[in-house]
Amino acid sequence: MQKILLASTSTLFGQAYLEYLLEELQSFFADKSTITFVPYARPSGITHDAYTQLVQTAFSKINKSVVGLHSFKDPLEGIDSAEAIFTGGGNTFLLVHQLHQLGLMNPLREKIMAGTPYMGTSAGSNIAGPSMKTTNDMPIVYPPSFDTLGVVNFNLNPHYLDPDTKSKHKGETRETRIREFHIFNSTPVIGLREGNYIMVDGNHKTLKGKGTARIFEAGKKPYESGNIPF
């Protein structure tokens, strides 16, 4: 039975890294002592080691150990031996590039489908859907494919922002971008606002955090929902 937690962001304004999620993570990872961390998204270009240290600092508050996937000589073995997996945010193109280059996308998918708890924040949540085609990130590297894990049947748009009706800026809104996605793709998209996260427990999916999520389906008007309609 799959056990998946997908968060819009790792950090709420004015809080420490993962702070708002720690209580939830205590029960999500209840019977696990070590979390295997996927550091490849490298926010602001932070090193794998420094990123893993940051994650260790947060998880030590709930008495979990953290091991960086980059520290395995063979990362496949790192996936294989993982009790639980967390993929952090950063640049989705870089993350997906690394996972494909290292041949880890399929093994990671199989591991999650076999029931290993998986948690993602931001880019780490993005890759849970069938593709990374609804990321907000900049294409700083060219990945071999935009296909991702597909362990859930929807795409995510993390850090979802509502259109600013007062703005004079003419860059595309998130809603416009996702509408453009749906001209070429049929996967539904969940605009997940900061502070919200999705819990998957087998076939049971729950939206957690405050308020609703913005749901985009091809050919439909976007709407608000307090649960996951797929």
Add this chain to the structure above:
Amino acid sequence: MQKILLASTSTLFGQAYLEYLLEELQSFFADKSTITFVPYARPSGITHDAYTQLVQTAFSKINKSVVGLHSFKDPLEGIDSAEAIFTGGGNTFLLVHQLHQLGLMNPLREKIMAGTPYMGTSAGSNIAGPSMKTTNDMPIVYPPSFDTLGVVNFNLNPHYLDPDTKSKHKGETRETRIREFHIFNSTPVIGLREGNYIMVDGNHKTLKGKGTARIFEAGKKPYESGNIPF
């Protein structure tokens, strides 16, 4: 001698399409009667025909005809016979995908290098640099490559936005994203704010519009500049 105009945006708030640029375009396209329009970026999914019509409406105010590149049976012939070229904004991934699929990237580059006036707005400006790796757009389709025209020696970030110091949103700022780009790439990047545009006349490059542009060079602190330092 190359003649290139790269604008951050097509439209300023409260104005008609291309309105703020029309006077400049009158002299930029002075001796040209027909503009060949590249409609492939399809903003909000608008059709090629509807997009070309929008562009025709704007250019008719300065007595220019517009022909959509999509209306040629062989788009290569469309490039070949063009007096002047304009690529409109929309989704950069879609635009680059189409140009590569149709084998138009090299012919378009050669045409511009041979002196045919080229104008771009937003996505159409993005493709003038060596790569599309500093676009803000969503990766709704997977292009065969992120390489673009390289008719200028810098990348652009159109619709550039300064970090909002009052924001509580934790999504990456533009500056963070471009810093991530420079970990893997050395091409300098110009953050071009709305209302600004770059004019290239052979080796002479000018920043036009109000104020300065934000300049990003690998390994340097970003800075403001009223001219193009490359």
